[in-house]
Amino acid sequence: MATSATIHAHAPQGFIRKYIFSLDHKVIGLQYYFLALVAVFVGMFLSLLMRIHMIWPTAVLPLVGEIKPETYLSLLTMHGTIMVFFVLTTAPQGGFGNYFLPIQIGAPDMAFPVLNMLSFWTTFVAFVTILAAFFVTGGAPLHGWTGYAPLSALTNSGPGEQLGADLWITSIAIFCIASLMGALNFITTTLDLRAKGMTMMRMPLTVWAWFITAILGLLAFGVLLSAGILLLLDRNLGTSFYVPLVVVNGQIMGHKGGSPLLWQHLFWFFGHPEVYIAILPGMGVASQLLSTFSRKPIFGYRAMVYAIMAIGFLGFMVWGHHMFMSGMSPYTAFAFSIMTMAIGVPSAIKTFNWLGTIHGGRVRFQTPMLYAIGFVSLFVSGGLSGPFLAQPVLDIPLHDTAFVVGHFHLIMGVAAIFGMFAGTYYWFPKMFGRMMNETWGRVHFFITLVGTYCIFMPMHYLGMAGQPRRYSQFTELAYLQNLIPLNRFITYAAIITISAQFIFVINLFWSMFKGPKASDNPWESTTLEWITATPPPHDNFGGHTPVVNHGPYEYSVPGAPRDYIMQTDPATVASH
Amino acid sequence: MATYFSPVSIDVPSTGQGGGGVRPPAYGGGRGDGRGDGSPDYGQRLRRVRLGLAIGLTSVTMIFVSLTSAYVVRRGLPTLDERTNAYVRDWIPVDLPIALLLLNTALLLASSVTAELARRQITRQAALAPLRSIPGVSLGEEKGFPWLAVTVVLGGGFLTGQWMAWRELADRGFYMATSASSSFVYLLTATHAVHLMGGILVLLYAAAVSLLNRPVEARRIVVDVTAWYWHFMFLLWLYIFGLVWFVR
Numbered sequence: 001m002a003t004s005a006t007i008h009a010h011a012p013q014g015f016i017r018k019y020i021f022s023l024d025h026k027v028i029g030l031q032y033y034f035l036a037l038v039a040v041f042v043g044m045f046l047s048l049l050m051r052i053h054m055i056w057p058t059a060v061l062p063l064v065g066e067i068k069p070e071t072y073l074s075l076l077t078m079h080g081t082i083m084v085f086f087v088l089t090t091a092p093q094g095g096f097g098n099y100f101l102p103i104q105i106g107a108p109d110m111a112f113p114v115l116n117m118l119s120f121w122t123t124f125v126a127f128v129t130i131l132a133a134f135f136v137t138g139g140a141p142l143h144g145w146t147g148y149a150p151l152s153a154l155t156n157s158g159p160g161e162q163l164g165a166d167l168w169i170t171s172i173a174i175f176c177i178a179s180l181m182g183a184l185n186f187i188t189t190t191l192d193l194r195a196k197g198m199t200m201m202r203m204p205l206t207v208w209a210w211f212i213t214a215i216l217g218l219l220a221f222g223v224l225l226s227a228g229i230l231l232l233l234d235r236n237l238g239t240s241f242y243v244p245l246v247v248v249n250g251q252i253m254g255h256k257g258g259s260p261l262l263w264q265h266l267f268w269f270f271g272h273p274e275v276y277i278a279i280l281p282g283m284g285v286a287s288q289l290l291s292t293f294s295r296k297p298i299f300g301y302r303a304m305v306y307a308i309m310a311i312g313f314l315g316f317m318v319w320g321h322h323m324f325m326s327g328m329s330p331y332t333a334f335a336f337s338i339m340t341m342a343i344g345v346p347s348a349i350k351t352f353n354w355l356g357t358i359h360g361g362r363v364r365f366q367t368p369m370l371y372a373i374g375f376v377s378l379f380v381s382g383g384l385s386g387p388f389l390a391q392p393v394l395d396i397p398l399h400d401t402a403f404v405v406g407h408f409h410l411i412m413g414v415a416a417i418f419g420m421f422a423g424t425y426y427w428f429p430k431m432f433g434r435m436m437n438e439t440w441g442r443v444h445f446f447i448t449l450v451g452t453y454c455i456f457m458p459m460h461y462l463g464m465a466g467q468p469r470r471y472s473q474f475t476e477l478a479y480l481q482n483l484i485p486l487n488r489f490i491t492y493a494a495i496i497t498i499s500a501q502f503i504f505v506i507n508l509f510w511s512m513f514k515g516p517k518a519s520d521n522p523w524e525s526t527t528l529e530w531i532t533a534t535p536p537p538h539d540n541f542g543g544h545t546p547v548v549n550h551g552p553y554e555y556s557v558p559g560a561p562r563d564y565i566m567q568t569d570p571a572t573v574a575s576h
Numbered sequence: 577m578a579t580y581f582s583p584v585s586i587d588v589p590s591t592g593q594g595g596g597g598v599r600p601p602a603y604g605g606g607r608g609d610g611r612g613d614g615s616p617d618y619g620q621r622l623r624r625v626r627l628g629l630a631i632g633l634t635s636v637t638m639i640f641v642s643l644t645s646a647y648v649v650r651r652g653l654p655t656l657d658e659r660t661n662a663y664v665r666d667w668i669p670v671d672l673p674i675a676l677l678l679l680n681t682a683l684l685l686a687s688s689v690t691a692e693l694a695r696r697q698i699t700r701q702a703a704l705a706p707l708r709s710i711p712g713v714s715l716g717e718e719k720g721f722p723w724l725a726v727t728v729v730l731g732g733g734f735l736t737g738q739w740m741a742w743r744e745l746a747d748r749g750f751y752m753a754t755s756a757s758s759s760f761v762y763l764l765t766a767t768h769a770v771h772l773m774g775g776i777l778v779l780l781y782a783a784a785v786s787l788l789n790r791p792v793e794a795r796r797i798v799v800d801v802t803a804w805y806w807h808f809m810f811l812l813w814l815y816i817f818g819l820v821w822f823v824r
Contacts, residue, residue, distance in 0.1 A: 111624055111628060112628060180632075180635045183631075183635070184628055184631045184632050184635070185628075187631050188624060188627050188628045188631060191627060192623070192624045192627055193624075218631065218634055218635050218638075219634070219635070219638055220638075221635070222635045222636070222637075222638035222639040222642065223638055223639075223641075223642040225639060226639050226642040226643050226646070227642065227646075229763070229767075230646060230763075233752070233759065233763065237752050237753055238752070238753035239752060239753050239756070239759040240666075240753070240756055240759070241646065241650060241756065241759065244655065244656070245655065245656055245658060252658075254753070256655055256666055257650075257653060257654075257655030257666035257667075257756060258650070258653075258756070259649065259650065259653050262646055262649050262650060265645075265649070266642055266645075266646065269642070
């Protein structure tokens with residue numbers, strides 16, 4: 001409550017106040033970022049184990065031994081959950097959003113700094129809770145990141161469904177609370193703390209993306225929280241929200257009359273907006289970078305804003321397209337199908353505008369720009385299979401195959417990761433005062449881009465050829481024999497791509513201490529984070545408050561002496 | 577074409593913030609903390625916390641919206657009866673202790689009224705605070721009625737009443753897992769109670785703040801938003817009561 005007043009009067013002293021329980025949005029942003037960095041390596045390691053198991057099913061691996069079917073399902077569950085919640089939701093919004101939203105709107109901090117700190121530490125507790133699931137009796141849960149009932153709602157449905165599943169649900173519930181606190185803070189900050197002159201239509205598209213993402217989170221996470229509570233009650237207090245009359249190992253369970261579909265509806269009502277929670281910040285970063293590095297104003301700023309809003313709005317209307325396999329009425333499926341394909345319209349507007357921004361620009365192909373272009377590439381490649389899957393008649397044969405795995409990894413997984421890479425290379429000088437190594441940045445980019453395509457494009461063929469997803473072992477199936485070389489290729493590509501990520505990590509930490517000193521505005525960008533010192537002082541602008549006179553993307557304005565006009569430059573500079 | 581001068585500049589404005597100057601200047605310094613000129617702007621802070629409350633209540637609403645949708649869906653579901661092999665409804669209307677719940681409703685309504693009185697009292701005090709700080713001006717000792725304490729007591733009474741209602745339900749044979757209907761009654765009332773307890777904690781915090789001799793304007797913000805939160809909790813209870821009573 002009302003604590004913002006007392007907080008940023010002066011910078012806190014002492015290690016704990018400054019770096020651990022910090023109230024400074026910049027420190028909290030970095031905390032989120034590094035939490036996600038740890039999480040992404042955990043998640044990546046799990047995926048590596050899965051890929052190796054797929055082509056050498058009997059191999060004995062270090063740390064885990066031979067992977068049994070239930071172990072494979074645990075790996076799958078934890079990979080998905082950790083990646084979706086603790087990477088895709090945490091870094092783009094909690095990390096970059098926390099760090100740069102207040103600076104980009106000219107505010108000294110978030111609206112509620114204490115809430116901000118609580119929100120990070122709650123996320124941290126959620127992360128520890130989910131990791132604990134690996135180490136309890138029975139191990140991690142088997143029910144996938146979607147946690148479908150009744151598998152997830154019974155404590156005797158599998159080895160990981162004992163304490164591991166309870167920890168999993170508890171972790172998700174804690175994460176929901178953390179995200180709700182974060183969303184509240186983001187929305188209030190955006191609405192109430194903008195600097196003078198920073199109208200909504202002068203906000204950088206990154207801010208728009210974080211703002212809309214926060215609204216999605218505010219409306220979606222409460223639903224997942226309720227759904228999770230119902231699941232915990234079914235598991236532990238014998239209620240029957242999700243569990244029908246069911247027999248497990250010849251034993252009739254006490255439940256009666258519940259509906260597994262109820263879980264699916266509640267979960268996906270959260271789950272689909274969650275996809276946009278993951279991808280919208282990446283869209284914001286891509287817009288910002290494509291404009292900056294093309295030295296051109298963003299093509300169709302207003303259209304971009306309305307497209308983000310439209311995507312956010314439609315994102316709440318389409319959850320049923322995850323449930324075409326559930327036997328829903330064809331009329332219902334038709335409605336969800338139409339709404340889903342409608343999302344193609346604002347998505348196409350965004351893509352068109354990104355291309356329009358680059359077209360005719362004096363493009364500077366530096367690492368952040370490469371990643372922004374990579375983002376657009378992956379968004380398009382992954383997005384094109386969306387309208388396929390949006391149609392029930394195509395979704396039904398493809399739904400439980402590797403086709404969907406390829407689709408969502410491209411558009412939601414790796415595209416969002418590319419957004420994070422772009423943000424990291426772009427904002428690193430501001431965050432740490434040094435430049436990252438450009439050469440190794442490019443090497444990292446090209447290996448990652450090519451590797452990503454090598455991993456996920458062939459999955460579309462696998463899916464069309466009928467390779468099921470979530471199966472721990474299929475090398476013995478006769479009809480999949482001719483796919484084994486392709487699977488092997490994917491695994492090799494995954495090993496190379498994952499190895500290349502160490503280039504990034506080494507570059508990140510090496511540059512933090514040894515990189516060349518960065519100037520205050522190394523990319524000649526226009527938004528407010530580039531007018532302040534590097535790294536920004538505790539109150540962001542060193543006792544001053546910026547006054548905004550310009551839109552966020554005024555590049556190459558005729559008549560101006562430089563090819564960019566800072567948002568704070570005097571208003572007399574050329575009209576726009 | 578206009579001429580261009582001056583590179584990057586950072587102005588120190590004389591006005592506050594606001595989207596494009598739509599809002600009137602709120603305070604000197606243009607800073608979120610209002611410390612620029614040494615006098616914190618409580619009006620601006622109050623507005624911000626109220627905005628935060630409204631946004632927070634949106635997410636609380638979503639929690640109850642989703643529980644309601646689950647309630648409606650679950651209520652309409654048929655289930656297979658293993659003896660007759662026919663589909664039957666397993667939703668048993670809960671025999672609610674209606675008199676007790678009406679009494680609880682009256683208690684919560686009363687506490688909402690006292691919370692409002694507390695809010696108005698402290699708003700008045702906060703408005704008069706600048707006058708009191710003028711040397712030589714005396715408004716006399718204002719003996720404030722402890723409306724906050726009354727609110728906390730009434731709120732505690734409501735929670736006790738809800739606990740008694742649970743006991744009564746158990747006596748009538750409705751436990752958590754008896755039927756989905758009773759599961760929802762327990763779940764909805766418990767979720768509401770948890771939120772109300774949060775409100776009580778904040779009210780106790782407000783009382784602690786008043787003991788710590790913080791400025792009345794700062795205390796007023798806490799009391800103000802808690803009172804609004806409290807009204808919301810009352811309306812939420814009416815909604816839940818209506819749901820479990822009329823949609824049995």
